[in-house]
Amino acid sequence: xxxxxxxxxxxxxxxxxxxxxxxxxxxxxxxxxxxxxxxxxxxxxxxxxxxxxxxxxxxxxxxxxxxxxxxxxxxxxxxxxxxxxxxxxxxxxxxxxxxxxxxxxxxxxxxxxxxxxxxxxxxxxxxxxxxxxxxxxxxxxxxxxxxxxxxxxxxxxxxxxxxxxxxxxxxxxxxxxxxxxxxxxxxxxxxxxxxxxxxxxxxxxxxxxxxxxxxxx
Amino acid sequence: xxxxxxxxxxxxxxxxxxxxxxxxxxxxxxxxxxxxxxxxxxxxxxxxxxxxxxxxxxxxxxxxxxxxxxxxxxxxxxxxxxxxxxxxxxxxxxxxxxxxxxxxxxxxxxxxxxxxxxxxxxxxxxxxxxxxxxxxxxxxxxxxxxxxxxxxxxxxxxxxxxxxxxxxxxxxxxxxxxxxxxxxxxxxxxxxxxxxxxxxxxxxxxxxxxxxxxxxxxxxxxxxxxxxxxxxxxxxxxxxxxxxxxxxxxxxxxxxxxxxxxxxxxxxxxxxxxxxxxxxxxxxxxxxxxxxxxxxxxx
Numbered sequence: 001x002x003x004x005x006x007x008x009x010x011x012x013x014x015x016x017x018x019x020x021x022x023x024x025x026x027x028x029x030x031x032x033x034x035x036x037x038x039x040x041x042x043x044x045x046x047x048x049x050x051x052x053x054x055x056x057x058x059x060x061x062x063x064x065x066x067x068x069x070x071x072x073x074x075x076x077x078x079x080x081x082x083x084x085x086x087x088x089x090x091x092x093x094x095x096x097x098x099x100x101x102x103x104x105x106x107x108x109x110x111x112x113x114x115x116x117x118x119x120x121x122x123x124x125x126x127x128x129x130x131x132x133x134x135x136x137x138x139x140x141x142x143x144x145x146x147x148x149x150x151x152x153x154x155x156x157x158x159x160x161x162x163x164x165x166x167x168x169x170x171x172x173x174x175x176x177x178x179x180x181x182x183x184x185x186x187x188x189x190x191x192x193x194x195x196x197x198x199x200x201x202x203x204x205x206x207x208x209x210x211x212x213x214x215x216x217x
Numbered sequence: 218x219x220x221x222x223x224x225x226x227x228x229x230x231x232x233x234x235x236x237x238x239x240x241x242x243x244x245x246x247x248x249x250x251x252x253x254x255x256x257x258x259x260x261x262x263x264x265x266x267x268x269x270x271x272x273x274x275x276x277x278x279x280x281x282x283x284x285x286x287x288x289x290x291x292x293x294x295x296x297x298x299x300x301x302x303x304x305x306x307x308x309x310x311x312x313x314x315x316x317x318x319x320x321x322x323x324x325x326x327x328x329x330x331x332x333x334x335x336x337x338x339x340x341x342x343x344x345x346x347x348x349x350x351x352x353x354x355x356x357x358x359x360x361x362x363x364x365x366x367x368x369x370x371x372x373x374x375x376x377x378x379x380x381x382x383x384x385x386x387x388x389x390x391x392x393x394x395x396x397x398x399x400x401x402x403x404x405x406x407x408x409x410x411x412x413x414x415x416x417x418x419x420x421x422x423x424x425x426x427x428x429x430x431x432x433x434x435x436x437x438x439x440x441x442x443x444x445x446x447x448x449x450x451x452x453x454x455x456x457x458x459x460x461x462x463x464x465x466x467x468x469x470x471x472x473x474x475x476x477x478x479x480x481x482x483x484x485x486x487x488x489x490x491x492x493x494x495x496x497x498x499x500x501x502x503x504x505x506x507x508x509x510x511x512x513x514x515x516x
Contacts, residue, residue: 048426071430078428090420105429107221149427 001026001157001188002047007056009042009212016042018212020056024190026156029183031199032192034209040192041085043209044159047190048080049073061156078106081150081187083160087142089134089149095121096130099149106153120152124178140171147175151182158182160191164198176202225433229440236413240445243409243503247449247496248456250402255457255484255492257391259465262488263481264384277343277355277372279362283335293365294341302349302358307342311335338368352381399499406503407510410442414507421508422515431512438504446500450493457492458483 002024009017017039024030032040045051046058049065058066060076068076081102089098096117103113121127124144134142143163150158160179164172176198183189193199199206208216233240279297281290290308298306309317314337319326329336349358359370414421424434461483468481484492 050426074425074428074430076428077426082426084426088419088423088426090423093420101424102427104221104224105424105427105433110223 001028001061002190003057003059005057005059007046007058008054009039009046009051010054015212017046017053017209020214022207022214022217024188026188027183027186029180029189029204030191031204031206032190032209033194033196033199033206034215036194037211038209039212040209041161042212044082044161044190044192047157047159048082049076074105078102078153079156081153081155081158083143083146083150083158083163085161085165087134087146089142089145091134094131094133095126095137095145095148098134098145099152102149102153116152117148120148123151123181124148125174139166140168140174143167143171143175144178147178151178151187154185155187158187158189160189162193163191164193164195169197172198173201221433225436226440229437230444232413232417232437232441233444236416239409239413239416240441243406243442243445243500244448244452246402246405246409247446247499248452250398250405250499251450251453251492251496252456252460253398254395254495255453255489256460257395258488258492259457259461259484261384261388261391262484263465264387266482268381268384277345277359277370279341279343279365279367280338280369280371281340282366282368283338285339287339290339290341296365297341297343297362300358300361302345302354303343304346305344309340309342311337311339314338314340399495402499403502403506406442406445406499407506410438410504410507411510413441414438414511418511418515421511425512425515431509434512435505435508438508439501442500442502442504443497444500446497447493449500450496453492453496454489457489 002022004020004022007017007020007022008015020039020043032043034040042051046053047060047065049068053066056066057064061079063076065076090101093101096114099117099120100113103116108116117130118127121130124147126141126144126148129137129141134145137145143166147160147163150160158179163175163179167175172195179189179191180202206216207214287310294306294308297303315329318337319329345355345358349355355372359372363370421434461481465481465483
């Protein structure tokens with residue numbers, strides 16, 4: 001599903017990722033771990049096309065993502081669900097609007113959108129909160145809205161950047177259980193996290209980064 | 218209508234209501250630009266109308282030499298009357314010319330009486346058909362009748378031609394000024410729309426990250442721009458009507474178009490429609506520019 005060949009990313013003189021080689025098969029669940037500044041978020045950004053690699057090759061679903069034009073990029077992103085560290089919820093749109101955004105860009109019918117929004121909110125435990133604004137929700141609920149938006153279109157790949165970083169223990173477990181359930185349906189999941197407790201509780205393959213290098217995979 | 222189109226239209230129209238103060242500013246900018254352009258067009262339109270009325274009333278006076286016998290003069294008159302460009306020819310004898318002059322300027326009567334009607338030459342007063350009132354056709358006609366050996370041919374078109382040149386210059390200047398107004402408006406509308414786009418940056422960034430295409434993001438803004446441009450066009454039309462009623466019509470009364478009996482008129486409907494269309498394009502161009510700039514900068 002995802003293959004990296006000698007992938008590198010630099011910001012000026014600073015190397016964020018150095019010579020990363022990696023293969024993540026379809027349906028895998030992978031933790032990306034390492035200290036702050038190790039390159040976890042940079043790797044995720046490269047995968048969903050927010051950044052372009054400085055060197056190497058990046059294949060996502062057989063497509064060379066490093067060579068995608070601005071016109072092609074949206075099509076890649078429609079197959080990748082992303083849970084952002086800061087949620088990236090639109091504050092003045094309801095929960096349903098936020099979640100439905102990922103379906104609207106696909107040109108889906110309004111009734112289908114409503115049906116899928118109801119289903120996914122049920123999955124993440126937010127049934128009945130369709131018309132709430134993100135500002136009316138707790139941090140955990142906002143995180144679950146972000147997860148709902150990322151999985152509502154059944155993406156082939158789900159990327160989550162510190163999805164439990166702002167949550168207490170019980171909430172974090174709930175979110176992890178949702179991500180595992182998504183993975184069970186066949187979605188390849190990559191979770192960037194520091195939370196060793198969660199990684200021990202839900203053991204899966206770990207990719208450890210240090211100073212931009214993949215030191216353990 | 219498919220769901221995407223419906224969604225884009227709904228978003229575009231909703232956005233018009235959500236940013237009322239900024240959108241009011243956009244409408245004002247477009248309205249002001251169109252009022253400037255429309256006022257200029259109205260001036261040009263009325264000057265052009267006056268020109269046309271002058272052209273319609275072309276008279277040519279061809280003066281005979283004093284010693285030209287009457288029969289010869291009438292023979293020439295018949296020859297000219299037979300020309301296709303001629304609507305009417307009137308022969309004014311020396312006596313008719315004297316009476317005409319005394320009628321208009323009674324003070325000259327003693328001079329005419331002392332020197333006799335012979336001081337004024339007999340003439341032919343020629344009126345051309347409406348199809349032959351263009352300056353080059355008049356000149357061609359005048360060149361054609363000089364063979365008859367008139368002492369002088371006066372057709373008073375020299376200054377009309379100068380006025381026409383002035384009008385052409387004004388039109389050229391207007392094109393330059395109009396283009397500058399349009400560019401300035403696009404710039405102002407785009408800058409105002411930048412504020413709208415900036416206010417909605419999180420939403421647009423998120424849309425981009427979940428796979429929205431540029432077309433999907435920009436279309437609601439184009440709809441919004443078109444609505445704002447339409448409103449700007451309507452505001453400008455109302456403004457121009459107010460200017461016409463309060464200012465132009467009064468100026469017209471004072472002038473009474475000293476040079477013409479035509480009254481000052483408002484812009485033709487087709488020009489008003491064109492102004493509104495320009496407003497719509499201005500709104501759309503401004504919005505496109507603002508979103509495009511954001512799109513290139515966003516990740």
